Amino acid sequence: MPGLTYKDAGVDQAAKDAAVDQILALMRRTHGPRVIDVPWGFAGLFSLTANQPLFRQNYRNPVLVACTDGVGTKLKIASAVGRHDTVGIDLVAMSVNDLIVTGGEPLFFLDYIATSKTDRKQLLEIVRGIVAGCEQAGCALLGGETAEMPGMYAAGEYDLAGFAVGIVEKSRMIDGRTIRPGDAVIGLSSSGLHSNGYSLARKIVFEKARLKADERVAVLGDTVGGALLTPTRIYVKSVRDCCAHYRVKHAVKGMANITGGGMIENLPRILPEGCAVEIREGSWPVPAVFPWLEELGEVPREEMYRVFNMGIGMAIVADPYYAKVMTRRLNRRGERAQVIGKVVKGDRTVRVVGEG
Numbered sequence: 001m002p003g004l005t006y007k008d009a010g011v012d013q014a015a016k017d018a019a020v021d022q023i024l025a026l027m028r029r030t031h032g033p034r035v036i037d038v039p040w041g042f043a044g045l046f047s048l049t050a051n052q053p054l055f056r057q058n059y060r061n062p063v064l065v066a067c068t069d070g071v072g073t074k075l076k077i078a079s080a081v082g083r084h085d086t087v088g089i090d091l092v093a094m095s096v097n098d099l100i101v102t103g104g105e106p107l108f109f110l111d112y113i114a115t116s117k118t119d120r121k122q123l124l125e126i127v128r129g130i131v132a133g134c135e136q137a138g139c140a141l142l143g144g145e146t147a148e149m150p151g152m153y154a155a156g157e158y159d160l161a162g163f164a165v166g167i168v169e170k171s172r173m174i175d176g177r178t179i180r181p182g183d184a185v186i187g188l189s190s191s192g193l194h195s196n197g198y199s200l201a202r203k204i205v206f207e208k209a210r211l212k213a214d215e216r217v218a219v220l221g222d223t224v225g226g227a228l229l230t231p232t233r234i235y236v237k238s239v240r241d242c243c244a245h246y247r248v249k250h251a252v253k254g255m256a257n258i259t260g261g262g263m264i265e266n267l268p269r270i271l272p273e274g275c276a277v278e279i280r281e282g283s284w285p286v287p288a289v290f291p292w293l294e295e296l297g298e299v300p301r302e303e304m305y306r307v308f309n310m311g312i313g314m315a316i317v318a319d320p321y322y323a324k325v326m327t328r329r330l331n332r333r334g335e336r337a338q339v340i341g342k343v344v345k346g347d348r349t350v351r352v353v354g355e356g
Helices: 013-030 053-058 074-081 086-100 120-137 198-208 224-228 236-245 262-270 289-297 301-307 323-332
Strands: 062-070 105-115 140-148 158-169 184-189 252-257 275-280 312-318 337-345 350-353
Touching: 013 120, 013 140, 062 086, 074 086, 074 158, 074 198, 074 224, 086 105, 086 120, 086 158, 086 236, 086 252, 105 120, 120 140, 120 158, 120 236, 184 323, 198 224, 198 289, 236 252, 236 312, 236 323, 252 262, 262 275, 262 301, 262 312, 262 350, 289 301, 312 323, 312 337, 323 337
Parallel strands: 105 140, 275 350
Antiparallel strands: 062 158, 105 158, 184 312, 184 337, 252 312, 275 337
């Protein structure tokens, strides 16, 4: 009787290696002159000079910025629908959108994909999404890890984690310290739920309402699964353009990525003592998915604002003198930006007030 092999235990290294060759080709789409190509290397290499004088001039006192995140239970929707390309975009977005609020530039990204058994088609779909996200963020997909762990995950299921590293000039870091009462709050519209609140969304949709992922909902203009898989918007290029344009004026005082906890919990993270934020409800377009979930689940309005982004994926606190022109600039860069509130005196809290 022949002895047991790794493949007998559920791990097919040959199948995974064949997929990795295709992944390496996809990754190179995100590589610029700073990436040192080492195929099948143990680590990724990224040059901080790469014979680019402009890069050296921009960073005289560079500070590295690092972020990590996952996609959460949105992956359950991807598995139910059988579509895996959008969650790769989400994975990149969750880290790079956190990184840019410092004023930083994302340099490179790494991914970690854990599954029970490598499904080559599924794996390549995920990585195509990650590559698309890196292209949107202007950063290199430098490497990653695919872990095959039989018994840890149900057949067809997987988990994702991502890691972004960026850089910011120390004198240009944005941390909210200069925020004062009277400053304007600019909201950049989200594409939908992004990647937060899915435990509640899934409970509402699949347990309470007993809807199916392929069921079409008129108000959403899509199927349930399609609407819930809308990828997270990546704000890197428009936000970096805004910060660069107002670098001398220091008009951008603070930024918050509106993720889990919504505006209620994320805006206070950048507020100094003595400051609070007043958000004016009705001053931005709210994607249909939010009122749909609110009505379907009979969710209290306060809970909606505490769990979901409610249509605002990124918030910028700016000098009020520049707020309107800054909003126009962001809109020219492809965002839907609008002044949604202001900084007031208070104790690092956020209050949502009625329209008008």
